[in-house]
Amino acid sequence: MTGTLTPVATEALEIEGLAVEVDGTRILDGVDLRVPRGEVHALMGPNGSGKSTLAYTVLGHPKYRVVAGDCRWGGISLLAQTPDERARRGLFLSLQYPTAIPGVSVVNFLRAALKAHGRDLPARELLMTLRRELEALKMDSAFLSRYINDGFSGGEKKRMEIVQLAVLRPALAILDETDSGLDVDALRTVAEGVNRVRGADMGILIITHYQRILDYVTPDRVHVMAAGRVIASGGRELVDRIEREGYDRLLQAAGLEPSRLEGAGSAASA
Amino acid sequence: MTTIAPPDPRTAVTPLRPPWAEPDTVTRLRAAGAAAAGTLGWPSSTVGEDWRRTAQIDRFDPGRFRQPDASPTGDRDRASSGLLEMARSAGLASGADHVLADDAGGHLIVAAGWAEPFAIAAARDPGALDRLGTVLAPTARPLVAHNSARFAAGTLVRARAGEPPQTIHLVHIARAGQAAWPRTLVELEPGASLTLVEEWLSADGTGPGLIAPVSELVVGAGARLRHVLVHRGDPQLVTLASSRAVVDRDGAYEVGWVLVGGSWSKIQLDVDLRGPGASARLRGCGLARGTQHLDLQTTQAHDAPATDSDLLHRTVVRDRARSVYGGLIRVAVGAQKTNAYVQNRNLLLSPTAKADSNPTLEILANDVRCTHGATAGPVDPEQLFYCESRGIEREAARELVVGGFLADVLDALPLSGLRSAAVDWVAATLAAPGASRDG
Numbered sequence: 001m002t003g004t005l006t007p008v009a010t011e012a013l014e015i016e017g018l019a020v021e022v023d024g025t026r027i028l029d030g031v032d033l034r035v036p037r038g039e040v041h042a043l044m045g046p047n048g049s050g051k052s053t054l055a056y057t058v059l060g061h062p063k064y065r066v067v068a069g070d071c072r073w074g075g076i077s078l079l080a081q082t083p084d085e086r087a088r089r090g091l092f093l094s095l096q097y098p099t100a101i102p103g104v105s106v107v108n109f110l111r112a113a114l115k116a117h118g119r120d121l122p123a124r125e126l127l128m129t130l131r132r133e134l135e136a137l138k139m140d141s142a143f144l145s146r147y148i149n150d151g152f153s154g155g156e157k158k159r160m161e162i163v164q165l166a167v168l169r170p171a172l173a174i175l176d177e178t179d180s181g182l183d184v185d186a187l188r189t190v191a192e193g194v195n196r197v198r199g200a201d202m203g204i205l206i207i208t209h210y211q212r213i214l215d216y217v218t219p220d221r222v223h224v225m226a227a228g229r230v231i232a233s234g235g236r237e238l239v240d241r242i243e244r245e246g247y248d249r250l251l252q253a254a255g256l257e258p259s260r261l262e263g264a265g266s267a268a269s270a
Numbered sequence: 271m272t273t274i275a276p277p278d279p280r281t282a283v284t285p286l287r288p289p290w291a292e293p294d295t296v297t298r299l300r301a302a303g304a305a306a307a308g309t310l311g312w313p314s315s316t317v318g319e320d321w322r323r324t325a326q327i328d329r330f331d332p333g334r335f336r337q338p339d340a341s342p343t344g345d346r347d348r349a350s351s352g353l354l355e356m357a358r359s360a361g362l363a364s365g366a367d368h369v370l371a372d373d374a375g376g377h378l379i380v381a382a383g384w385a386e387p388f389a390i391a392a393a394r395d396p397g398a399l400d401r402l403g404t405v406l407a408p409t410a411r412p413l414v415a416h417n418s419a420r421f422a423a424g425t426l427v428r429a430r431a432g433e434p435p436q437t438i439h440l441v442h443i444a445r446a447g448q449a450a451w452p453r454t455l456v457e458l459e460p461g462a463s464l465t466l467v468e469e470w471l472s473a474d475g476t477g478p479g480l481i482a483p484v485s486e487l488v489v490g491a492g493a494r495l496r497h498v499l500v501h502r503g504d505p506q507l508v509t510l511a512s513s514r515a516v517v518d519r520d521g522a523y524e525v526g527w528v529l530v531g532g533s534w535s536k537i538q539l540d541v542d543l544r545g546p547g548a549s550a551r552l553r554g555c556g557l558a559r560g561t562q563h564l565d566l567q568t569t570q571a572h573d574a575p576a577t578d579s580d581l582l583h584r585t586v587v588r589d590r591a592r593s594v595y596g597g598l599i600r601v602a603v604g605a606q607k608t609n610a611y612v613q614n615r616n617l618l619l620s621p622t623a624k625a626d627s628n629p630t631l632e633i634l635a636n637d638v639r640c641t642h643g644a645t646a647g648p649v650d651p652e653q654l655f656y657c658e659s660r661g662i663e664r665e666a667a668r669e670l671v672v673g674g675f676l677a678d679v680l681d682a683l684p685l686s687g688l689r690s691a692a693v694d695w696v697a698a699t700l701a702a703p704g705a706s707r708d709g
Contacts, residue, residue, distance in 0.1 A: 059659050060658075061655055062651070062655070082658065082664070083655060083658035083659055084657075084658040084659075084661055084662055084663050084664065084667070087658065087659055087660055087661035087662075088661045092659075092660075093659050095656070095659075098656070099650075099652045099653055099655070099656035101653050101656065101657070101670070101671060101674050102674055102675070102677075102678075103673065103674025103675055103676065103677030103678060104670055104671065104673070104674035104677070108670070109657075109660075109670070112657070112660075112662050112666060112670055113657075113660035113661055113662055116660070116661035116662045116663065116666065117661050147674070147677075164660065168660065168661070
C-alpha cells in the first residue's frame, strides 16, 4: 500500500472548459461543472444542448472527441483512460437507450461486471444480491436469465440500469434521461431506487428534460446547459423557475437566441 | 479432329474389398460408387454452384493420401490404446451412454456400451445393410460416390420404439498421411428416439490428411433423432463430409454442429422431409481462424405437406479465415402448408476475415411460408462500449459479446456435457494466438 491519504473530501467529478466534437461538429463548447461525491446534481436543458454528449464523453465513448479542456475524477484526468478504466475507478453511466446484447444473460453480464470490479462473488451470493435488487425495482427474478436488454420494454431497460447502479455501487453515477419514457409508477420506482443508493459515498448527476423526477429525488444543485455549455447553476429553486418560465429567459440572459435552438422550451411544456 | 482430354486420374476408383464377407448389396454399392466416381467426374469450382467458392477442390487429390488396408472390425484389442483413449475422453465430455470410434483402417472400437460394425451386422443378418446407399445414392455427388466405393469403417445404429432412449458418441478418427472414408447408417424405426454425436478428430500428432465421411440417417414415422456434428480435427485435416436425413410422417430431426477444426472443409448437410408433419431443426456454428476455410452447404427439402424446417448457421471468422455458406430450401409441388426458414449470421473479427452467404429458395408450392436471411459484420461497437461502461475490459467484453452471439446455437445442443464442452472449444478457439484485436 502506498500512502495513507484518502482524499475523499475532495473526490469530485471536475469538468473544466470541456470542448467536444462529433464527426467534426462542435457539440460541447467549454463546459464547466463540478459534482462532488455525496451530492446529487441535476443537469437540465433543451434538446440538443449537449447533455448526453457530456455523459458519453465523461465515460469515454470513442465517438466523442475532446478538443479542449479537461475532465477529472479524484484530481486525476480521465481523458487518457479507456471507458472500462473509468468505470473501474468508480464511474457509471445509465444510458438513455441501453444496449441489448443478445445471448448474454443479465446474470452473466453482471457477474462479468462485478468480476471486473474485483468483486468475484460466489454464485449463491451473486444470485441473492441480484434477486434483491431486482425486487427493489419491482422486476421479476425471471429477468436474471433473460438476455440483457434484449426484448425489454423501454421502462424495463431503464429499471435494469438502476439495478446495475445498485449492484455496482459506483462513486459517481450519471443518469442520462433515465426518467424519459417512464409512466408515473415506473418513475417513482426508479426514483426510489436512486434514493436508496444515494448517500455520502455516491455522487449522482441526473440529466433530465423534466422536473418530474426531481420531485422525487431532491437535487443539491441544479445546472442548465445550452449550446454546449453550462449557462446557469443554482439550487432547487432553479427547477421551479424553469417550470414557470421555460428556458427562454435563461437563454436570453446567456446571450443565446432561443428560436435557434431545436426543442428549446420543451421541458417546461412537458 | 477432336482432342480428347485424358481422364482425370482422381475419378478412377477401385472398390475396396474388405477382408470380411460382405452381402451382395454392399458389393454392388461399392461397384456403383466406383462407376459413379467416373461418370460424375471430380468436383470443380468452375462447374455449377456447389464448389464455386471452394476452389481448393480443384487442386486436391485424395490419392496423395494412403488408404490403409481394412481390418476386421469390432475388435477392441486391435485398436491402439491411443484411439481408445481419444474415444473415451470424447465420450466423457459428452456423457453419452455408448462411445465408439472408427479410424481410417476401419477399426471400430467400442470404448463403452455397444455398437454394431457393418461386418458383424451383416454376418448376423445379410439384410441389415439393405438401406445403405438409399438415403445418399452413390450417384448423388462425387464424394458420396468415392465413399461408397472406398469406405472401410462402417457403423450401423438402430433404434426401436419402446427402448430406453440411447445416446451414442461416434468418433471418426483421421490419421496424418491417410484418407479416412467412414460410413454410418442410422435407422430409427417408427416411434424410436436416439441421440447421436459424430465427432471428427485427428490421431498421431499433426500432418495433412483427409476425412470424408458419409452418414445416412433414416428417421421413421413419429421417431425423433437428435444429431450433432463436431469437428475438432487437426489444422491440416481436409474434410469432405456428407450427411443426409430422411424423415417420415411426424418424425423429428434435430441437428446441431460445432465446427472448430480442420484446414479447409466442405460439409454438406441435407434433410428431406418426406412425410406430412415431419420437422427439422438445424442449428449450429462454425469458427474459422488463421487461414481456415469452412464451407457449409445445406438443403432443406420439403417433399410432403405440413412440414417445418428451421435452420440457423452462425459463424465467427477471425484472422484471414473464410466462411462460405450455401443454403437451399426446396419445396416440392404439393408440399403445401410448409414453413421453412434459413438464416446465416456471420461475425467478422478482423478486416481480413471473410464470409460469403448464399441462402436460396426454390418453391414450387403456393401455400407456404419461407424466409431466408444473411448478415455479416464486426462486433457492434455499442455493445462493446456498454460492457466497458460497466468496467469490463475490451477483450473480456469481446469474448462476452461473441459468446452471446453463439449462445442460442450452443444452448440448443443436446447433452449438458456436450454443451459445456462446446463452450470450452469455442473459448479456446477464440483465445488462440493470432486473435485479431482490431475487429
